[in-house]
Structure formats: structure tokens, C-alpha cells
Amino acid sequence: MKRVKIKAKGRVFEGVALPSDDNKLVLKLDSGYNAGFYDYEILEEKEVEMHEFVPQRFESRENLGTIKVISTGGTIASKVDYKTGAVTSQFSAEEIVADIPELLEIANIDAELLYNILSENMKPDYWVKLARRVHEAVRDGYDGVVVTHGTDTMHYSASALAFMLRTPVPVVFVGAQRSSDRPSSDAAMNMICSAHTALSDLGEVTIVMHGTTADEFCYIHRGVKARKNHTSRRDAFESVNYSPLGKVFPDGRIDWIAERFRRNERELELYDKFEEKVALIKYYPGLGPEILEFFHDRGYRGFVIEGTGLGHVSTDWVETVKRIAEDSVIVMTSQCLWGRVCDRVYDTGRYLLRAGVIEGEDMLPETALIKLMWLLGNFDVEDAKMLVKENIVGEINPMLGYEDLTI
Structure with missing residues (x-):
């Protein structure tokens, strides 16, 4: 070369x-x-010399920590099918690790393939199985767990595990915007940074992805505060309403930025029940409240609404909301993403609060959805109504600045 x-x-x-x-x-x-x-x-x-190294097996070394790599598929575990031009999920966890020999200088790697799917095919029962497998790995003494995952729904899965699993060690979700066999792939650096994060002084579920479009560093995002905000950029993930927890560099250096759960700060616990009949409804001008009735008639008792601005829908919704809120949980979030819901500023918001709507604070709509699915899986409706506004795993930023209320 x-x-x-x-x-x-x-x-x-x-x-x-x-x-x-x-x-x-x-x-x-x-x-x-x-x-x-x-x-x-x-x-x-x-x-220049180019060394190709594909280990046949991963030999353990005593001076290194041990990381469990669990693959669920996605672009990071994909190749281009040059017959069709499509990206398909093909790599196993072992092949991902073998393709990035630098990982073996960072940690002892134990890799397994749990799923081999693109992330749009992820389902709640897959989250449960994944949470149980990560729980087993932490219980078995691994220093950290890395979950490879497709980027499109990775923030849903990270939120799901954050609520299901209280972990004393890092659990790191990582993906790629470009498949591993593309020359511009971000897979290798994302994996290297995720491995360093998995050995760090961290005790929560995170997402580690490129911090810029270049190969400079990755951000460590809190799993319940991150979102994919671009279709194709390598720095597609951003922390919303909370700063990234830190920057991690390919050489292993980590610059911590925000407060975080530390390693061994919490005991290992698993709460793996989920209620799938929870709906996320995006309001738009002219949308009628019949959509609430449609889901409610089919047994849904949890609703997250992406309202406008500070958290509004049309006043036409108020009476329907009042009736459905008697036996259901209705959480209001905002399509704006950044900022905090406050339904006490305008009349419509006050009517909705009196009708039984619960403010989702500064939670992302997707995080609020996952939280409500988890709450209704583990608690009854009345308890879920009380707990939805509680900050359980860092999903709600307790700091309320003046800018949050500026209109």
C-alpha cells in the first residue's frame, strides 16, 4: 500500500x-x-505496511479486563450485497471482533450472537431477552457489556435496558452508520471507543457513537437521553436535554462531562416485565381524538402524545382525554424535543391537565414510551401515574432553567 x-x-x-x-x-x-x-x-x-490479522480464537490475558460482546445485528454487523446494492445483516459477533484486532489489545473479548436482525425488526420481547442475557453476563462477572445494534431503533433498546436493568458495570450500545466493509465505515472506531467505555468507571446503560463526522472521538450518551437525529451522518446521535456523559478517544482517554452512575454504585437488579399495549401518538393540526378511542377500545391503557410546543393538542381532545384518563395513563411530551413540557402556560394545557394528562417533563417521546411500557408492565395504572414523573434512571433532568419556560 x-x-x-x-x-x-x-x-x-x-x-x-x-x-x-x-x-x-x-x-x-x-x-x-x-x-x-x-x-x-x-x-x-x-x-506503508498494511497488516491483516484475523485471530482464530481469542486468548485470555490476565492483565486485561473482560468484556462480553452481544450482537443483535444492524449495520455494524452488515455487509453490502453487491448484487442488489442493499445492506444486509451478515456478521457474527466473533467476526466483528476479528475484523477489529485492536479490541484484543484493550480487553479479553467474549462474543456471542443473540440476534441477527436489522433494528427496525426489534420488538419488546427481544428487549426482554436481551436484558436477561446482559443480566447474566454482569452476574457472571464481566467487567462490562457491549451490545452491537442497528442505529435506527438503538435509542429505544437502550432506554428499555436502562429501565429493566440496574447495572453496577457499563452496558454500552454501539452501532455504525456505514456497514463494516465500506471504506468510510465508522464501525471500527465506534467499537474501540465502546470497549474503552465498557471498562470505565461507569455503572449505567449508554450509547457510544461518533462525536463528529471525522474519526476524532465518540460521545458517551446516557441511554435514556440520546436520540438518532440524522439519517446518515456518522455523528447522528445526540444527547437531548442533558449533555453527553463524556468523550472517549480511540487511545482510551475519557473526558467526563456530566454526572453519571459510577461503577458498583448500584446493585445488580432485573425488572423484565413490559406492557406492549402502549401507543405513541404524534399530534398534527386536524388530528381528531378518535385515535385515542381506537387504541383504548383495543385494550391500550398507556398513551404518550407528542404534542406541539409546550405540550398541546386541540381543545377538541379534552373531553375524550378526560374519559380515557379515568383508567389509563396519558403522558404529554413535545415534538420540539429540546426543552420541557409545561401545560400551565396556556388555557389548552390547563384544560388537559385538569382532564388527566400528565406532563412528561423533559423526556424524549421515545423514552417516555419505553418508560410507560415498563411501568405498566410492573405496576398498576394508579402507581404508574405517580411514577411516570419520577426520575428513575436519569430520564428526567431535575434542573429547571429559565430558558425551559421561555415562550
Whole structure:
């Protein structure tokens, strides 16, 4: 392989030359992206060694911690099917680890494949099975657990495990925006950063993904405060209404940013019941309250509404809400994502509160959905109504700033 410095389009580019057509130069840039050039001037080139290392087995070393890697599929465990151009889930957990030999310098790795699905196929009963398997791994003495997962619904799964599992060690969800066999894949750095996080002074469920579009660092996001906010960028995940817990660099350095649950701060516990009949309803102008009645008639007793602004729906909803709230839990969140729900500012919000709506504070709608599914799986309706506003695993930021109420 050659490392090449070129001048093209009035700029200087440098990277490793990749195999390509005779009349085209493709460089693997230091940022992790590829760039192709037809018209360029070579300024400098030199040979570099490229080592291919695929271990046949993972040998344990006493001076390293031990991490359980549980694969559920997703893009991080996918390859491109060049016949169709589609990305399909194909890698096993062992293949993911073997493809990133740097992991074996960080920890002893024990890998297993639990599911091999794309994340849109994740279901609540899969969350339960995953939580039980992670619980077993922590009980068996692993220093940390890494769960590879598709990015599209990873924040749902991370929230589910955060409520089901009180963990004394790090449980790290990690994914990739680009499949592992693409030259611009973010899988390797995300996995390396997740392994460092899994050995850190942390005791909660997190998501670790690229912090910028380049290969600089990853953010450690609290599982119940993170969301995928871009379809394809490598830094698609953001912490909402709470800062990331920290930055983790590929060399293992971690800069902690926010308060977190520490390693061994909590005892290992599992609460693995879920009520699937909970609906997340996005309000839009003209949507009638009949949608509540539709779900309620089918046995649903939990509702999370993505309201407008501070947490509103049309006044046409008030009477229906009042009737359904008698035997159900109705939680109001906001489509705005950032900020806090406050239904005491405008008349509509006050009517909704009197009708039985419960403010979702600054919870993400998806987190509120998962929390309500968990609450109704483990408590009756009246207890769930009281607990939904309690900050259980860091899903509600207790700090209320003036900017949260500014309108």
C-alpha cells in the first residue's frame, strides 16, 4: 500500500491509496472518508505496511479486563450485497471482533450472537431477552457489556435496558452508520471507543457513537437521553436535554462531562416485565381524538402524545382525554424535543391537565414510551401515574432553567 500526498482542485489531500480503476485515484483520508480524483498532481508518496490479522480464537490475558460482546445485528454487523446494492445483516459477533484486532489489545473479548436482525425488526420481547442475557453476563462477572445494534431503533433498546436493568458495570450500545466493509465505515472506531467505555468507571446503560463526522472521538450518551437525529451522518446521535456523559478517544482517554452512575454504585437488579399495549401518538393540526378511542377500545391503557410546543393538542381532545384518563395513563411530551413540557402556560394545557394528562417533563417521546411500557408492565395504572414523573434512571433532568419556560 502507498501513502500519497496530492494536489487537486487547488487543495492538498493526503491518505492511503486504495485499489481503483487505472485512470482514477482513490484515497482513504485520515478522517476515515474516501475521495476519488481524476485530475491530480502527486506531491509525495511512500510505501506503508498494511497488516491483516484475523485471530482464530481469542486468548485470555490476565492483565486485561473482560468484556462480553452481544450482537443483535444492524449495520455494524452488515455487509453490502453487491448484487442488489442493499445492506444486509451478515456478521457474527466473533467476526466483528476479528475484523477489529485492536479490541484484543484493550480487553479479553467474549462474543456471542443473540440476534441477527436489522433494528427496525426489534420488538419488546427481544428487549426482554436481551436484558436477561446482559443480566447474566454482569452476574457472571464481566467487567462490562457491549451490545452491537442497528442505529435506527438503538435509542429505544437502550432506554428499555436502562429501565429493566440496574447495572453496577457499563452496558454500552454501539452501532455504525456505514456497514463494516465500506471504506468510510465508522464501525471500527465506534467499537474501540465502546470497549474503552465498557471498562470505565461507569455503572449505567449508554450509547457510544461518533462525536463528529471525522474519526476524532465518540460521545458517551446516557441511554435514556440520546436520540438518532440524522439519517446518515456518522455523528447522528445526540444527547437531548442533558449533555453527553463524556468523550472517549480511540487511545482510551475519557473526558467526563456530566454526572453519571459510577461503577458498583448500584446493585445488580432485573425488572423484565413490559406492557406492549402502549401507543405513541404524534399530534398534527386536524388530528381528531378518535385515535385515542381506537387504541383504548383495543385494550391500550398507556398513551404518550407528542404534542406541539409546550405540550398541546386541540381543545377538541379534552373531553375524550378526560374519559380515557379515568383508567389509563396519558403522558404529554413535545415534538420540539429540546426543552420541557409545561401545560400551565396556556388555557389548552390547563384544560388537559385538569382532564388527566400528565406532563412528561423533559423526556424524549421515545423514552417516555419505553418508560410507560415498563411501568405498566410492573405496576398498576394508579402507581404508574405517580411514577411516570419520577426520575428513575436519569430520564428526567431535575434542573429547571429559565430558558425551559421561555415562550
